[in-house]
Amino acid sequence: MKIDAVTYNRQKKKDVLKTDFNLTMPNFKKFSDKQKEDFYREFSTLIKAGVDFNQALVILTNQQKSKFIKSIYQTINEDVVKGKSLHEAIKNHKFFSPYEYYSIKIGEDTRRLPQIFDQLQKFYSRKIKMKRQVVSVLAYPVFVLVITFAVLYFMLNFVVPMFASVFQQFGKELPEITQFVVRVSDNFNLIVFSVLGVVISAIIGHKLLKENNAYKSITSKIILKIPYFGSLIKKIYLARFCQSFSLLLSAKTPLITALELTEKMISFYPLKSALSQAKKDILKGETLADSLKKHTFFTPKIISLTAIGEQINELDTMFDGLANQYNDEVDHSTKMIGTILEPLMIVLIGGIVGFIMIAMYSPMFNLSKIIEN
Structure with missing residues (x-):
């Protein structure tokens, strides 16, 4: 079957357009x-x-x-x-991720690929478990926050203006708490849009600066200082460090190479920079325990067990045990978040509604006292 030149050119243009479209379409x-x-x-x-x-x-x-x-x-x-x-x-x-292909490279070099695959499978199994725990823990607080915002929106846009119109007829100066709530009600939409603007600006700024070392250093320090959550995040990355380092050492990877690869696998800036400096210190002749001791990110438990592991030549076993300990601590801390957040959310919504109701009814109490006198 013959194809004329016009038909061929049309088909070629269609193929080019289709290719260009596929290249420009984002992959979700x-x-x-x-x-x-x-x-x-x-x-x-x-x-x-x-x-x-x-x-x-x-x-x-x-x-x-x-x-x-x-x-x-x-x-x-x-x-x-x-x-x-x-x-x-x-x-x-x-x-x-780099964690995966560097681990597989080590498995190929040491002919321990099945063991590396088993470790990667365990890594993702733990990651999935942690995500499910976080979702189950945060589902209730997020739901309560949505309800809180809905209640707040309704009260400040409908209930408070209704009370404010009644208060204007009193001809008396309102209590400071009532004046504050009325002002918030009058400017509520502006406040909401301002908050949204700040959040969107913060997200855009994070996208633009996320590769900047100074920005990563500042934000990571702020994250680590958040009560309870900072400690939890630190434990999560310590568990990943211990697990990755144990995996590399058990594959008979040289210490410097293991530190270098672990540094590439880790994304959290304080830990990443600490590993980079530790690698330089070891090249100068220091022990791993002494080099880790210089950085506050590593706990005394890690430093002491590292020193013991170096003495008995069982670093991989020590770090494997540490990884299991930190993973257990992360599981426990994640479960505790739900236990702590649920009553806090109830107190939050009750406090907000109670504050608004007190602000609205306090002028009426004052008015009743004037009438009685």
Whole structure:
């Protein structure tokens, strides 16, 4: 069947337009933590059974119902078939983090890939568990805050103006608390838009400055000083550090290399900068425990156990135990958030409504005293 030149050119233009459209359209698809957990678990099982990379990826691809996930597996398989290592094939995808492809690189170098996959599967399993805990803990407070705002909006836009119109007929000076609530009611919409403007500006500013070291240093210090939550965030990153460091050391990675790779895996600035400085100190001849002691981010428990681990040459075992301890502490602290926040939310909404009601009724109490006298 022959195709004339005009038809061919039209088809070519359509293909170019379609390609351009696909390139300009943003990609909102995501390789979720649950899908990654399944990927590493199944990949580890297949490799332990003696299946090679190519066949394992083909099996995993055929199991997938999602075309998006299937395309990721196919691309990785194609790169592996072309001669790339697995970590290089995975590194080409933005859906994988430095923690993953550096860990896989170590697994390939030390021929401990199944163990690395098991560790990555456990990492994402813990991450999913933590997310679910946070969602379950914050669901109630967020719901209460929404209800609080709805009640506040209704009272300040409808109830308070109704009382204010009645108070104008008294001809008396209102109590300061009542004047304050009336002023807030008169300017409530302006206040709401101002708060929204500040929040939006803060989000935009964060997007623009998030790679700036000075900004990261300042914001991380503020985060760590938040009561209770700062301690929780610190424990989360200490658990990740101990888990990553244990994984690298158990794979017989040299200490300097392990610190360097862990630094690349960690995103929290205080911990990242501390690891960078610790690496320089060790190159000067200091022990790991002495180098960590210089940084307040590391707890006395980590420093003392690191010193013991260096003496008996069991650093990987020590950091594995520390990772388990901090993960348990994070689980407990996350559960405690719900226990603390629920009564606080009740006190908050009750306090706001009570404050407004007292402000509205106090002029009436004063008026009743005048009438009695």
